[in-house]
Amino acid sequence: xxxxxxxxxxxxxxxxxxxxxxxxxxxxxxxxxxxxxxxxxxxxxxxxxxxxxxxxxxxxxxxxxxxxxxxxxxxxxxxxxxxxxxxxxxxxxxxxxxxxxxxxxxxxxxxxxxxxxxxxxxxxxxxxxxxxxxxxxxxxxxxxxxxxxxxxxxxxxxxxxxxxxxxxxxxxxxxxxxxxxxxxxxxxxxxxxxxxxxxxxxxxx
Numbered sequence: 001x002x003x004x005x006x007x008x009x010x011x012x013x014x015x016x017x018x019x020x021x022x023x024x025x026x027x028x029x030x031x032x033x034x035x036x037x038x039x040x041x042x043x044x045x046x047x048x049x050x051x052x053x054x055x056x057x058x059x060x061x062x063x064x065x066x067x068x069x070x071x072x073x074x075x076x077x078x079x080x081x082x083x084x085x086x087x088x089x090x091x092x093x094x095x096x097x098x099x100x101x102x103x104x105x106x107x108x109x110x111x112x113x114x115x116x117x118x119x120x121x122x123x124x125x126x127x128x129x130x131x132x133x134x135x136x137x138x139x140x141x142x143x144x145x146x147x148x149x150x151x152x153x154x155x156x157x158x159x160x161x162x163x164x165x166x167x168x169x170x171x172x173x174x175x176x177x178x179x180x181x182x183x184x185x186x187x188x189x190x191x192x193x194x195x196x197x198x199x200x201x202x203x204x205x
Contacts, residue, residue: 005047006047006049007083007084009081010080011078011080012066012078014077016073018071019071019074022072030066037138041100041181042100046100049080051079062073064078072079084108093103099180101181101182101183102182103148103186104151104155104186106185106186106187106196107153111134111152113122120136121133125167125169131203132171132175132200132201132202137197140194140195141193141195142183142195157169172202184199
């Protein structure tokens with residue numbers, strides 16, 4: 001399904017034979033259902049569906065059938081993929097510029113600047129130190145804060161990306177999640193506030 005009000009595609013796979021004579025109380029539009037902002041990444045402007053929300057609130061809770069006349073085809077897999085990043089006709093990378101912002105305090109006890117890679121920040125995490133990084137894009141002096149300033153350590157460790165039994169977080173999923181936002185590190189030095197825009201990346205070890 002390529003035409004939705006979101007900035008992405010919906011993929012539905014089915015490998016089962018159609019079932020007949022079911023009697024559903026109501027048949028919904030999967031397009032309209034997924035266009036509900038409850039499935040979007042948090043924020044005012046994002047138009048990207050968060051796949052983990054689709055899994056948690058839809059595919060893990062219900063059996064899904066596609067209705068064609070009196071035939072009911074069970075959807076074995078429903079996935080969502082963002083349009084971005086993509087390439088234009090000249091093969092240039094096109095990014096999604098309509099994003100909400102996440103502001104994180106630049107807590108040097110957890111976020112530290114690399115000595116070997118200028119402009120990169122790493123996290124003091126037991127198992128993942130060095131594999132996940134934040135890279136400076138540009139510095140702003142005056143920004144309007146649309147959201148509260150968050151604690152990155154608490155943000156990661158309280159999310160579904162963090163495995164408490166191993167004390168590790170999923171680097172790829174964190175990068176994918178943060179890609180859908182503008183990430184701002186907030187640093188205060190001598191009563192001056194700096195807003196450092198960064199992008200998330202994963203080092204190849």
